[in-house]
Amino acid sequence: MNYATTDASEDLQARRKAAAAECTRWLSGRRVPPADALRGLADVATSDERDGYGTGGEVELLEQEVAELLGKPAAVFLPSGILAQQSVLRVFADRAGTRRIAVHGLSHLLLHELNALEEVHHLRMERMTSEPRQPRPDELAAIPGKLAAVTVELPLRDGGFVLPTWDELVVFAAACSERGVPLHLDGARLWESTPYLEHSLAEVAALATTVYVSFYKGLGGLSGAALAGPEDVIAEVRRWQRRLGGNVYTLFPYAVSAREGLRTVLPQMGDLHQRAVELAEALQGTGFRVFPEPPHTNSFRVYAPRPAAEMELAAVLRMEATRESLSYTWRAADVPGWSWVELVVTPGTLQWRIDEVGKGFGELLGG
Known part of the structure; x- marks a missing residue:
């Protein structure tokens, strides 16, 4: 050395x-100095009710806003994106009776989470491609057998923040639907993707079964994430949130900052x-x-x-x-x-x- x-x-x-x-x-x-950040949150909080273990207050208001923005029946706020995606992919795996998940080789799920999906949930990652671009339907088709879910990261950060075109995304989503596999969008930066895709958040989210979004990246929130999708899936995600220790006593500072990001930065x-x-x-x-x-x-x-x-x-x-x-x-x-x-x-x-x-x-x- x-x-x-x-x-x-x-x-x-x-x-x-x-x-x-x-x-x-x-x-x-x-x-921003911590004291200034906390004072700023106090000025923009709108609810007098304090959430408790994910219920009520600013957290509930945030979940309603995210569900509406993404055009999904329900949404849940969680302290981290890793927790959100672990939970929903575990739900899909349990329902499908298979542990196989199709992912991009440069996905955050593989590169930045200490192999959590395999170590904690024993899920098996099937790589569609590792090229610095979005995956194609033929690469998904090349993975044989039953899959529990397919994930697409929009944009693919470790590929250089690359997106598919709208038509490419539509075709890929159709390939998942034809195969009968849920499509999950890793949308940590989905807020930033709609200008290029030239479609609304709800139109993008409509192509997938579930969508994860982050609040501390493009929106500048303190921390936290949300997962949106069908009511029954979100209900099961809430159970995994509890099992994995993510159902903390209160999350209102994070929810307030997330709502402010939606209001001012989005x-x-x-x-x-x-x-x-x-x-x-x-x-x-x-x-x-x-x-x-x-x-x-x-x-x-x-x-x-x-x-x-x-x-x-x-x-x-x-x-x-x-x-x-x-x-x-x-x-x-x-x-x-x-x-x-x-x-x-x-x-x-x-x-x-x-x-x-x-x-x-x-x-x-x-x-």
């Missing part, structure tokens, strides 16, 4: 953290996607490459023809000098000598001019 390189990397990480704490402008998101998704397209075009004119081109959502990957260590050092030096945060941590790309980072357009990004973002990234490339 090259300990000098490791020490230098750890030192740079510490410098990034210290510099971030001093930043006054953020291209993606904004750091209406901006079209503007955020348009700004992402504009920024991607500007960055490509500054020597970077982007994927997908143009972006499918408000998030996309930016590739730089410079090693990750050099880009990260330039980014930290600029943060220290300007007290501006332009990017997350740069990573090595598959192509030697190149690096990449995710750029997420948030409401705060709209306060930046496109030309100053291009200029700032150009400084990283040449600095």
Whole structure:
């Protein structure tokens, strides 16, 4: 092991953290002190009733709003997306009498959950593809035998925030229906997907049996997720929520922040996607490459023809000098000598001019 390189990397990480704490402008998101965040929640809470173990108050109001937005009979609020998807896929597996679930090889279910579906529920993951794109009906058809469910992540984050076209999604959903298999949408970023798909949340959700959505990513909530679908499925999910320890005494701070995100951020998704397209075009004119081109959502990957260590050092030096945060941590790309980072357009990004973002990234490339 090259300990000098490791020490230098750890030192740079510490410098990034210290510099971030001093930043006054953020291209993606904004750091809000906990006390300010809690005061803000108090100002926007609408219910005088406090929820208890998932019943009543802000939680119940949120569930009603999500069910209506997604056009589903029922919805349940849960503290995490991992819990939500474990629960619903276990319900489908028990009903079908098989443990086989069709997934994408780059799915969050496989890459970021410590193999929970197999370790906890003994589910068997059948990979349709591991390419950085959405799965096709022929890849689903190539998986023989009975399936409990099929999952599609919209957008596929670890594939570069890629979406299918609307027609492709319709055809894929029809293939699931013809096979008699429930389609479950991993919609952690579904809110951000409708501008590209050019259909409403309810129209997208109508293609699937169940839909999971997250509140702390694009909507900027504290935490939490919701699962929407048929009433009997949601009732069983609630039982698994209890079994897995997710039916906590109260969730009202998370529900309040989620409802505020639906009210204030959701209406901006079209503007955020348009700004992402504009920024991607500007960055490509500054020597970077982007994927997908143009972006499918408000998030996309930016590739730089410079090693990750050099880009990260330039980014930290600029943060220290300007007290501006332009990017997350740069990573090595598959192509030697190149690096990449995710750029997420948030409401705060709209306060930046496109030309100053291009200029700032150009400084990283040449600095």
